Amino acid sequence: MAQRRIKLVIHYDGTAYHGWQAQPDVDTVQHQLQVAVGKLCEQDNVRLVGSSRTDTGVHALGQVAHLDIDTPVPTCNFVRSLNRYLPDDIVVVSAEDVDESFDAISSTQSKIYRYTVYTAKLRSVRDIRYCWHRPAELDIDAMQIAAAKLLGTHDFKSFASAADQRESSVRTILKCDVIDEMPWIHFDVQADGFLYNMVRNIVGTLVDIGRGRWNADYMDQILAAKDRTAAGKIAPAKGLTLVEIFY
Amino acid sequence: MAQRRIKLVIHYDGTAYHGWQAQPDVDTVQHQLQVAVGKLCEQDNVRLVGSSRTDTGVHALGQVAHLDIDTPVPTCNFVRSLNRYLPDDIVVVSAEDVDESFDAISSTQSKIYRYTVYTAKLRSVRDIRYCWHRPAELDIDAMQIAAAKLLGTHDFKSFASAADQRESSVRTILKCDVIDEMPWIHFDVQADGFLYNMVRNIVGTLVDIGRGRWNADYMDQILAAKDRTAAGKIAPAKGLTLVEIFY
Numbered sequence: 001m002a003q004r005r006i007k008l009v010i011h012y013d014g015t016a017y018h019g020w021q022a023q024p025d026v027d028t029v030q031h032q033l034q035v036a037v038g039k040l041c042e043q044d045n046v047r048l049v050g051s052s053r054t055d056t057g058v059h060a061l062g063q064v065a066h067l068d069i070d071t072p073v074p075t076c077n078f079v080r081s082l083n084r085y086l087p088d089d090i091v092v093v094s095a096e097d098v099d100e101s102f103d104a105i106s107s108t109q110s111k112i113y114r115y116t117v118y119t120a121k122l123r124s125v126r127d128i129r130y131c132w133h134r135p136a137e138l139d140i141d142a143m144q145i146a147a148a149k150l151l152g153t154h155d156f157k158s159f160a161s162a163a164d165q166r167e168s169s170v171r172t173i174l175k176c177d178v179i180d181e182m183p184w185i186h187f188d189v190q191a192d193g194f195l196y197n198m199v200r201n202i203v204g205t206l207v208d209i210g211r212g213r214w215n216a217d218y219m220d221q222i223l224a225a226k227d228r229t230a231a232g233k234i235a236p237a238k239g240l241t242l243v244e245i246f247y
Numbered sequence: 248m249a250q251r252r253i254k255l256v257i258h259y260d261g262t263a264y265h266g267w268q269a270q271p272d273v274d275t276v277q278h279q280l281q282v283a284v285g286k287l288c289e290q291d292n293v294r295l296v297g298s299s300r301t302d303t304g305v306h307a308l309g310q311v312a313h314l315d316i317d318t319p320v321p322t323c324n325f326v327r328s329l330n331r332y333l334p335d336d337i338v339v340v341s342a343e344d345v346d347e348s349f350d351a352i353s354s355t356q357s358k359i360y361r362y363t364v365y366t367a368k369l370r371s372v373r374d375i376r377y378c379w380h381r382p383a384e385l386d387i388d389a390m391q392i393a394a395a396k397l398l399g400t401h402d403f404k405s406f407a408s409a410a411d412q413r414e415s416s417v418r419t420i421l422k423c424d425v426i427d428e429m430p431w432i433h434f435d436v437q438a439d440g441f442l443y444n445m446v447r448n449i450v451g452t453l454v455d456i457g458r459g460r461w462n463a464d465y466m467d468q469i470l471a472a473k474d475r476t477a478a479g480k481i482a483p484a485k486g487l488t489l490v491e492i493f494y
């Protein structure tokens with residue numbers, strides 16, 4: 001037998017995990033998946049490459065990972081078998097053989113994240129894990145105007161927590177929609193890549209504009225500042241979900 | 248000041264609690280609420296009377312409780328203030344002064360519970376806490392025919408876990424709907440009262456009928472048997488939500 005490359009699509013509720021990335025002494029989604037593949041294929045040191053290093057508390061309904069493995073277990077058995085070994089809050093929804101040229105990280109064309117804000121006065125006990133409860137009247141029009149200013153290719157340094165000085169902070173935002181489903185507001189952001197905490201920093205800033213701290217045009221100044229302190233406060237992790245990765 | 252009676256309507260996600268009822272050494276919803284009222288009114292030994300003693304893992308979007316208290320805190324402040332003292336998975340949605348003749352338990356006319364089954368092949372990570380994942384094709388028509396046989400006044404002993412021999416197990420079911428929202432199936436049951444585990448035992452039995460273990464007419468025999476072992480297995484707690492109590 002020879003080694004083959006398998007692509008997995010994974011959903012998870014990130015509440016219980018210290019994010020995607022395997023780290024010593026804490027439970028992570030990558031760790032749980034590596035353990036499950038290891039049990040299925042009876043191998044140690046299985047290593048997955050995940051497309052997005054989602055943070056603690058961030059969810060996914062479309063994370064993608066690849067792994068290289070030499071095993072007699074057919075790929076068509078992976079979904080059913082891995083889900084038996086995984087905790088309930090992680091599920092593998094597809095597994096397929098891919099060419100060696102496929103790489104979960106570098107083959108990525110773009111990704112979509114959805115951030116959800118819940119604006120009703122009282123919190124919703126059924127959704128506390130999946131939204132930011134922000135009981136306020138938010139100006140949807142102003143947020144939509146400001147969001148549209150982010151479309152296209154810009155230096156998004158003002159929205160990057162802990163920017164790496166050696167790397168470019170220029171990215172291209174393909175979509176930045178503010179969707180009114182009162183009392184819910186969804187922010188759908190699609191880009192060719194994301195800086196650290198970029199979506200949560202964008203949402204925190206748009207919410208500041210929505211509640212009238214700044215007007216929509218101020219977004220131009222924030223972008224031009226290329227300074228994290230020019231933008232709004234970061235929105236909490238639990239409202240964020242990685243929705244889809246395009247290859 | 249004099250003692251007054253306050254009626255509370257409460258929502259909760261029951262996942263983290265050992266049910267409603269206060270008990271030594273475990274965390275319960277009643278306990279959390281009593282502590283919150285105690286802090287707000289600066290009183291010890293606050294005691295709530297809850298309408299339904301929901302079990303471990305069962306949820307509520309309409310639990311009702313009353314309490315008697317002598318406090319200068321106006322009732323109109325209760326909702327906002329209690330929610331500050333409560334954990335995120337419990338929320339008080341209304342508080343109103345009621346006449347002493349109101350009793351959360353004995354004034355109850357009827358209650359509605361909803362039980363949700365998720366029938367897709369793969370579990371839904373976002374809803375694992377609120378449904379029974381039962382990946383199977385279920386015959387909706389057969390379940391609806393069987394459910395209709397439960398309407399009206401019957402001895403429901405076959406659906407009571409740990410029946411109390413001294414008490415009557417006769418109840419009146421006002422509604423027993425099987426709602427097809429594939430891949431979700433909801434079971435809405437309204438009755439003037441419920442025996443211990445009655446909804447979960449009914450749903451377990453209907454699912455057995457839905458998957459063809461028995462035909463719909465067998466429900467008549469189960470009812471007539473007045474024997475718990477005649478009915479199907481109990482459905483898991485997490486799929487159950489107390490939806491509304493009518494007074």
